[in-house]
Amino acid sequence: MAQYGKMIEHLRPGASAERARVVLFDFDGTISLIRSGWMEVMVPMMVDLLLETKTGESEADLRAIVEEFVGQLTGKQTMYQMIELADQIRARDGTPLEPLVYKAMYLDRLHEKIKDRLDDLESGRVSKEHYMVPGARALLEALRARGLKLYLASGTDHVYMKREADLLDVSRYFDGGVYGALDDYKSFSKKILVQQVIAKSECRGEEFLGFGDGYVEIENVKEVGGIAVGVATEEPDCLKVDEWKRKRLAGVGADFIIPHFGCHDELMQALFPRNGE
Numbered sequence: 001m002a003q004y005g006k007m008i009e010h011l012r013p014g015a016s017a018e019r020a021r022v023v024l025f026d027f028d029g030t031i032s033l034i035r036s037g038w039m040e041v042m043v044p045m046m047v048d049l050l051l052e053t054k055t056g057e058s059e060a061d062l063r064a065i066v067e068e069f070v071g072q073l074t075g076k077q078t079m080y081q082m083i084e085l086a087d088q089i090r091a092r093d094g095t096p097l098e099p100l101v102y103k104a105m106y107l108d109r110l111h112e113k114i115k116d117r118l119d120d121l122e123s124g125r126v127s128k129e130h131y132m133v134p135g136a137r138a139l140l141e142a143l144r145a146r147g148l149k150l151y152l153a154s155g156t157d158h159v160y161m162k163r164e165a166d167l168l169d170v171s172r173y174f175d176g177g178v179y180g181a182l183d184d185y186k187s188f189s190k191k192i193l194v195q196q197v198i199a200k201s202e203c204r205g206e207e208f209l210g211f212g213d214g215y216v217e218i219e220n221v222k223e224v225g226g227i228a229v230g231v232a233t234e235e236p237d238c239l240k241v242d243e244w245k246r247k248r249l250a251g252v253g254a255d256f257i258i259p260h261f262g263c264h265d266e267l268m269q270a271l272f273p274r275n276g277e
Contacts, residue, residue, distance in 0.1 A: 008270050009241075009257040011250055017227045017271040021203040022176065023143055024194065024221060026075060026212035027154035027161050029235060031140075033131045034117050034164050035156070036235040041110045043067055046085050049102075053092035071248060075190065075214025077155045077181035078103055107157075121167040128168045133231065134238050135261030140173040142268050148209070149202065151176035153190045153217070158182060191220045198224065209271070215248050222253035227271070230254030231261075 028035045046066045047059060065088070073080045082103045086096035096102075120126040129137065143150060150173055154161040158180030165171045171178050176197070182188050198205060205224030212218055213231045221228040230249030234242035238260045246257050258267060 007259060007263040008267055010255070010270060011257060012255045015227055015255040016273055017209040018274060019207050020148060020209035020227065020271075021207040022197055022209070023148050023150045024190070024208060024210045024212075024217065025140075025150065025152050025174075026190075026214055026217045026231075027152055027165065027180075028156055029133075029213035029233070030211055030231045031133055031136045031152075031170060032164055032168060033133060033236055033238070034114055034121075034168075035110065037113060038110055039067075039070060041113055042081065042106055043070060045106055045109060046070070046088075049085065050088060050092065053089060053094040055092045071244075072215060075155055075212060075216030077185045077189065078106070078157070079181065079185040080155075082106070118164075118167065132168055132170075133233055133260050135264045137170070139261045139264040139267065140170065142264060144173055144175075146272070149176045150174045151179070151193065151197070153179045153193050154181070155190075155214075155216070156180055190217050191223075194220050194224055213245055213249070215252055218249050218254050219252040227256075228254045229256045229258060229267070229271075232257050233260050 025031060028038070043063065043066050047062045050057070050062045050066070051059060069084050069088075070081055073084060079099055082099035085102055086099050089096040117131060121128065121131060140150065152165065152170070152174040156164075161180040162171070162178055165178055179188065179193055194208065197203060197208075205226055208221050208224055208226030210217055210221030210226055210228045211231055212228070213233065218228045218230055230246065232241045232245035232249055234240050234245075241257060241259045249257060256267070256270065261267065
C-alpha cells in the first residue's frame with residue numbers, strides 16, 4: 001500500500017485526479033469543525049426516544065442501532081436521519097412525531113452546543129482556522145489555482161451552512177455554488193447535484209473529484225466514476241485518522257484516506273502526479 005507524506009493512504013494504486021475538472025466538497029467535518037460533536041447530540045436524543053418505547057432493549061443495544069443508521073445516513077440531509085428515527089419508533093409499536101419535529105428538537109440541542117463557537121467567530125475572538133480542518137484553506141486555494149470548479153454541498157440546512165461557510169470565509173472559493181438542505185428534502189441531494197453538473201455537460205463522471213467525511217458523498221462520486229478522498233479526521237483535534245470513519249469511507253470506495261489537509265502539498269502531488277512535469 002503506497003504512502004504519501006506518511007499521512008496519505010492510497011487505497012487504489014494508480015488512481016489519480018489528472019482528468020478532474022469539477023470538485024465536490026462536503027462541509028461539516030470536511031472543511032468546518034463548527035458542528036464538531038453533533039453525533040454526541042443526535043445519538044443520545046434518539047436513544048432516549050427509543051427507550052421510551054419500553055421494548056426491553058438495553059441502552060447499549062439501542063445506541064449501537066442508532067449509531068449504525070446515523071452513520072449510514074451521514075452526508076444526507078438531516079431529515080433522513082429523523083425519518084429513520086420515526087420508522088424505528090414505529091417498528092417498536094410506538095407512535096412517532098413528525099420527522100420535522102424531531103429535526104427541530106435536534107437543532108435546538110445542537111445550537112446550545114455550538115452557539116459559543118458561532119459567537120467566537122462573529123466577534124473575531126478566535127481565528128477562522130480554529131474551526132476548520134487543518135490545511136483546508138490551503139487546499140482550496142491550490143485547487144482553484146489549478147483551474148478546477150468547486151462546489152460545496154451539505155446535508156445541513158442551507159440557511160445555517162451558508163452562514164457558517166461565510167463565517168469561515170470559504171464561500172468565495174466555490175464558484176460552482178454553495179448548497180445545503182432544503183425544507184423540501186426530496187428536491188436536493190448531493191447525488192442530484194452531481195447528476196445536474198453532468199447533465200449540464202460541465203464534466204463527465206470520471207472528471208469528478210470529491211472530498212468528504214461521510215459515506216454518502218464518497219459513494220455519490222464513486223457511482224459516477226470519479227475520484228474520492230475520504231477525510232477520516234478524528235474530531236475535534238484532527239491529528240489522526242478516525243478508524244470508524246476510515247472503515248466506512250474505504251468500504252464505499254474512497255481512493256485516498258487522509259486525517260486532515262495538513263498534507264495538502266503531498267495530497268496535490270498524489271492526486272495530480274504530473275504536476276511538476
